[in-house]
Amino acid sequence: MADSLFDTENPLNCPICLNLLKDPVTTSCGHSFCMDCIKSCWDQEDHRGVYSCPTCRITFNQRPALSRSTVLADILGGMKQEDQAGPGDVTCDVCKGIKVKAIQSCLVCMASYCPTHIQPHHESEAFKKHKLVKASPNLQQQICPHHHKALEVYCYNDKKCICVVCMGNQHSGHKTVSAAAEMPKKQEQLKIIKKYLIQKNYNMGKEVQKFKEAVVSHKRSAQAAVENSDRIFTEIIRSIQNMRAEVREKIRAQENKEVRDAESHIQRLRQEIVKLLKQNSKLEPLLHTEDHVYFFQNYPFSSGILQYNSFKDVHNLTFEKLEQSLSELKSQLDEVCEEHMGRIFNKVDDVQMFDETERSQSKRKRGSWKSG
Known part of the structure; x- marks a missing residue:
């Protein structure tokens, strides 16, 4: 706390720094200063060789020797030991200079007093009927x-x-009663309320700890569920990818088989065409000859040439039915996934720290706090 005095003419003030004397010294002319202050002042006069008292301006041909003022030091030491007022403290209305902390206020005098200046209220009959209370910064409110x-x-x-x-x-x-008499009763009620609040605070602290642990456990479980769901869906995707690869392989195998069979059949048909062309070329002279002996000698009496090989029909060239089956599979998978996803989401929603009633109450409380 600053040692500054409120009364600038107080003899305990240093005339140079105007603060409470520190390490006081007294000159031969009887004036007192802080040792550091007077030394600094005279240091500036060293070049002149003449020294003066900052208070009375008396001069000295030689720089006076300074000695500590024991009496002033004792007085100041005793004053510093008193309970000086700090920021927020109620100060004594009687003290001059250093403001000492007040310990009581008088509702009749409308003033506050330190331990020294409150004594008349305790010792003099004139103040016996005055109402003393704990030092109050707001006497007007009382x-x-x-x-x-x-x-x-x-x-x-x-x-x-x-x-x-x-x-x-x-x-x-x-209905009225003495405020002094009623206050102890109200204080007893406050003690009960305080005890209740302490217990409630303790219980709520335990509940906070419980929910903090629940949050940690909930987060840990949620992380495990995410990892497990990722693993399962990865396996499902892998299974579908494997089925896709099998279907792809099956389609390509069937394609290769049918293409080979078709190409083999085309090769045989081409050979038959060559053979038929040769037979047709042998029949051409017989159709234009007039020699009946030549005609019958070369006439193909074998019926094999007249045999008709029926052609194979081309069918099932596309995989439309496969596409229909795949579409049906997709629809069924969508239905199954939708059904199971609904169940999965319901299971996720079932993981609740609060039921709906508690959640609604909590929302109402938050709303009341905000409106308050």
Whole structure:
């Protein structure tokens, strides 16, 4: 805390730095300074060879020797040991210079006092009837704004503190009691509430821990489920890919077989055509000869030449029925997958930390917190 004085004319102030004396020294003219302050001042006058007192301006031909002021040091030491007011503290309204922390406030004097200045209120009969309370930074809040009396009565009906004049005016007929007497009862109620809050806080802390562990377990289970589903779907995809490869291989095998059979049949037909052309060339002279002996000598009496080899019909050239079967397979797989995916999603939705009732209550609570 700064050792600065609020009263600049306080004799415990250093005339140079205006702060509380530190390591005080006194000159021969009787004025006191901080040792560092007067040394610094005289250091600047060394070139002149003449030194002066910053307070009375008396001069010295030689730089005076400085000695520590034991009396002032003791006084300052005792003052520093007092409970000086810090930021946020209530200060004594009587203290001059250093502001000492107040310990009590008087609702009659409307002032706050340190341990020293509160003594008259405890020792003098003139202050015996004054109302002392713990040092308050807001004394005005403890005074009735209408009657300027202490708020020392508690009104049950309006649940607030009032003054004695209020009792006979707007609070006439209300149930009242001394605020000082009622406060211990309310404090006992607060103790019960505090105990309840502590227990509730403990229970909620346990619940938080439980749900933190549940979240970790839930995440671990979800990760395992994702990995397992990836593995199963990979296996399903691999199985479908294997079936696709088998169907592809089956189609190609059937294609090769039928193409080989067709090419073999084409080869045989070509050979038959060559043979028929040769036979046809032998018949041509017989059709134009007039020599009956030649005709019958070369006439093909064998009936084999007249035999008719029926041609094979071409059918089932496309794999349309296969495509229909594959389409049916796809439809069936879609139906099965849709059915099972619905079941799978339902199983996923069943993994809940809260049931729907608890979830709705939680949402309502969050809504009330936001609106509040």
